[in-house]
Amino acid sequence: MKLRQRFFIFALIGSSPLLIVLPACSSMTDNLPLIQETSHARFYSPNEHAVNSVASLAETFEANYNRLIGLFPYEAKDKTIIHVYTDRDAYQAMIGRDTEGTYDARDGIIKVYTPADLSDEIIRHNFNEQIIHEFVHLLIQQINPEVGHLKWLDEGIAYYAAGQLEEEMQSKTSYFDIPTFEQFADHDYFNKAHGAAYFYSGLMVKYIVDTYGIVTLNDMIRQPEQAHIQQLLTMPIDQFFKTWHDAMLSK
Numbered sequence: 001m002k003l004r005q006r007f008f009i010f011a012l013i014g015s016s017p018l019l020i021v022l023p024a025c026s027s028m029t030d031n032l033p034l035i036q037e038t039s040h041a042r043f044y045s046p047n048e049h050a051v052n053s054v055a056s057l058a059e060t061f062e063a064n065y066n067r068l069i070g071l072f073p074y075e076a077k078d079k080t081i082i083h084v085y086t087d088r089d090a091y092q093a094m095i096g097r098d099t100e101g102t103y104d105a106r107d108g109i110i111k112v113y114t115p116a117d118l119s120d121e122i123i124r125h126n127f128n129e130q131i132i133h134e135f136v137h138l139l140i141q142q143i144n145p146e147v148g149h150l151k152w153l154d155e156g157i158a159y160y161a162a163g164q165l166e167e168e169m170q171s172k173t174s175y176f177d178i179p180t181f182e183q184f185a186d187h188d189y190f191n192k193a194h195g196a197a198y199f200y201s202g203l204m205v206k207y208i209v210d211t212y213g214i215v216t217l218n219d220m221i222r223q224p225e226q227a228h229i230q231q232l233l234t235m236p237i238d239q240f241f242k243t244w245h246d247a248m249l250s251k
């Protein structure tokens with residue numbers, strides 16, 4: 001079917017062309033000063049003013065660590081390497097795109113922009129959530145790098161497991177921008193829909209967990225091939241999408 005083929009292409013292409021996993025290279029962290037080391041992570045930053053921000057990120061990271069390695073369940077054998085930049089322009093120039101956080105599968109390092117001043121409670125909360133979001137990407141892409149090619153699954157799980165979905169569900173009063181299957185399967189959906197793409201991908205992940213269980217989601221992460229996903233969902237992808245879409249409309 002045409003639509004299924006489109007979904008398959010989407011599944012294969014995703015949005016991240018560079019997913020060659022290279023071993024973490026220590027020389028890539030050598031030029032950044034170590035700001036803080038915790039039980040499960042090392043935080044580096046080129047900005048000496050990052051100390052307070054790093055302390056906040058580190059506390060959040062450790063507070064969520066056991067929950068997340070239990071949720072998927074997976075534990076990296078090495079400490080997580082996190083680079084924290086407090087200069088947004090310099091960060092984006094280095095990353096090469098308009099973002100504030102990324103898990104770089106090429107070197108296995110989480111790289112985030114975080115303001116040096118986190119005294120505003122909402123700002124602090126949002127950037128603390130971001131570090132959790134990126135750590136989820138690290139976990140699930142280390143379990144299977146192929147997950148990085150399936151953007152709705154990769155971003156949906158990160159948005160769901162970081163608690164960002166739950167928060168948006170509480171504030172969002174209508175689901176007027178719920179995508180059609182064609183929109184959702186478009187490989188450019190995230191660029192076109194922006195925040196809504198994260199929200200609806202997160203809702204789909206939540207629906208999978210609520211309907212099929214976390215074990216099924218973990219199975220998808222480990223074997224994200226379309227045939228296997230359809231087997232787990234016990235129906236073709238487009239049929240599953242319709243079931244989910246109807247469930248969302250009745251909210």
Ligand SMILES: [Zn+2]
Pocket residue numbers: 133137154155158
């Ligand atoms: Zn993400």
